[in-house]
Amino acid sequence: MTSMPPRSPLDPAALTLAPKVLLHDHLDGGLRPSTVLELARETGYDELPAETADDLAVWFRDAADSGSLERYLETFAHTVGVMQTVGALERVAAECVEDLAADGVVYAEVRYAPEQHLERGLELDEVVEAVLRGFAQGERTAAGSGRPIAVRCLVTAMRHAARSREIAELAVRYRDRGVVGFDIAGAEAGHPPSRHLDAFEYMRANCAPFTIHAGEAFGLPSIHEAIGFCGTDRLGHGVRVIDDITLPPGARPDDDSFPGAELGLIANIVRDKRIPLELCPSSNVQTGAVASLAQHPFNVLARLRFRVTVNTDNRLMSDTTMSKEFAKLSDQFGYGWTDFERFTVNAMKSAFIHFDERLAFIDDVIKPGYAVLLQG
Numbered sequence: 130m131t132s133m134p135p136r137s138p139l140d141p142a143a144l145t146l147a148p149k150v151l152l153h154d155h156l157d158g159g160l161r162p163s164t165v166l167e168l169a170r171e172t173g174y175d176e177l178p179a180e181t182a183d184d185l186a187v188w189f190r191d192a193a194d195s196g197s198l199e200r201y202l203e204t205f206a207h208t209v210g211v212m213q214t215v216g217a218l219e220r221v222a223a224e225c226v227e228d229l230a231a232d233g234v235v236y237a238e239v240r241y242a243p244e245q246h247l248e249r250g251l252e253l254d255e256v257v258e259a260v261l262r263g264f265a266q267g268e269r270t271a272a273g274s275g276r277p278i279a280v281r282c283l284v285t286a287m288r289h290a291a292r293s294r295e296i297a298e299l300a301v302r303y304r305d306r307g308v309v310g311f312d313i314a315g316a317e318a319g320h321p322p323s324r325h326l327d328a329f330e331y332m333r334a335n336c337a338p339f340t341i342h343a344g345e346a347f348g349l350p351s352i353h354e355a356i357g358f359c360g361t362d363r364l365g366h367g368v369r370v371i372d373d374i375t376l377p378p379g380a381r382p383d384d385d386s387f388p389g390a391e392l393g394l395i396a397n398i399v400r401d402k403r404i405p406l407e408l409c410p411s412s413n414v415q416t417g418a419v420a421s422l423a424q425h426p427f428n429v430l431a432r433l434r435f436r437v438t439v440n441t442d443n444r445l446m447s448d449t450t451m452s453k454e455f456a457k458l459s460d461q462f463g464y465g466w467t468d469f470e471r472f473t474v475n476a477m478k479s480a481f482i483h484f485d486e487r488l489a490f491i492d493d494v495i496k497p498g499y500a501v502l503l504q505g
C-alpha cells in the first residue's frame with residue numbers, strides 16, 4: 130500500500146476537515162449577509178447601508194477595516210438592529226452553529242450581549258432562552274448532516290454600560306442550561322475592567338468562570354487589571370502582552386525561536402498561570418491592535434509557549450472563518466498540522482466545560498482528526 134503525501138494546511142479542503150475549537154466568536158458578529166437582509170425586511174429595520182447580500186458583505190468588511198476599535202464596533206448597530214425578536218435570535222443562533230460545523234469546528238463558545246437585544250420589549254431571560262434554543266436546533270441540524278458540534282454560550286456585558294452585575298447573575302442562573310461563562314466587551318479605552326469588579330466578584334463567589342476583552346485597544350494596564358484585580362480566567366485578545374516582552378536585537382516576528390527574550394511582570398504572570406490568550410488575527414489587524422498580520426505577535430507568543438488560541442472574533446466583519454484564520458497563519462508563519470493541533474488542544478484545555486468533557490474532545494476527536502491529516 131502506498132501512503133499519500135500529507136495534506137498541507139494550505140489546502141482548503143483539508144483545513145475544513147481539521148477539527149477546530151473556537152473560544153472567541155460573537156453571535157452578532159457572525160450573521161450571514163443574506164440573513165441580515167431578510168431579517169431587516171421581516172422586522173422592518175430600514176437602516177441597512179446596502180441592498181444586496183454581496184454589497185452588504187463588502188460594506189461590513191470595509192467599514193470594520195478602520196484601524197479603530199470604536200469605528201469597528203459601530204458596524205454592530207446593523208446586526209444588533211435585526212436581532213430584536215425571538216424568531217430572529219433563534220434563527221441567527223441556529224445558523225451560527227450550522228456555519229461553524231460546516232467549517233469543521235467541533236466545539237465553540239459563542240458570546241453576545243443580552244442587554245443589546247431588549248429594544249423591542251424582550252426580557253433578558255427571553256433573549257438567553259431564544260439563543261439557547263437556536264443553538265440546540267443548530268446542533269441537531271449539524272449532527273443530522275454528519276458534522277457533530279457542541280456550542281455553548283458566554284453572556285457578555287457591555288463595558289460602557291452599567292448592567293454587568295445583572296448579566297453575571299444571568300450567567301450563573303443559566304449555568305446548567307448551556308451558558309458556561311461571562312465576558313465584558315465594547316470600547317476598551319476609558320472603560321477599565323475594574324469598573325465591573327462587583328460582577329467579577331459575583332462570578333468568583335459562585336465559582337463561575339469568565340473572560341475579559343483586554344489588551345486589544347488598550348495596553349498593559351488593562352491586562353494587569355483583568356488579571357490582578359478581576360481574576361480573569363482567560364484574556365479576550367490580550368495581544369498587547371507583547372508590550373511587556375523585550376526581544377533580542379534583530380528578532381523578527383516570524384523567527385522560529387526567541388532565545389534571550391525578556392519577560393516583564395505581566396507577561397510572566399500570563400505565561401506562568403497559563404492564562405489562555407484568545408487571539409483573533411484578522412480582527413486585530415482591522416481594529417489596529419496590530420499593524421499587519423506580519424507584525425502580529427501570535428508567533429512570538431506561540432514560540433515563547435504562551436497558551437495561544439486561534440479565534441475568529443467576528444466572521445461577518447472580518448469576512449473570515451476558522452479555516453481562513455488557520456490558512457493566514459500558516460501562510461504567514463509556516464505552521465503545519467502539529468502546530469494547529471497544539472493550538473486546538475490549547476483551546477480545548479481552556480474551554481469553560483468540565484475536565485472530563487475537554488479530555489473526551491482531545492482524545493476522541495482532536496487527536497484522531499489530526500493524526501489522519503498528518504498521515505495524508
Ligand SMILES: O=c1[nH]cnc2c1ncn2[C@@H]1O[C@H](CO)[C@@H](O)[C@H]1O
Binds near residue numbers: 205314315443
Ligand atoms: O473585538 C472586540 N472588542 C471589543 N468588543 C467587541 C469586539 N467584537 C465585538 N465586540 C462587541 O461585543 C458585543 C457583543 O457581542 C458586540 O455588539 C460588539 O459591540
Ligand SMILES: [Zn+2]
Binds near residue numbers: 153155314342365442
Ligand atoms: Zn471579541
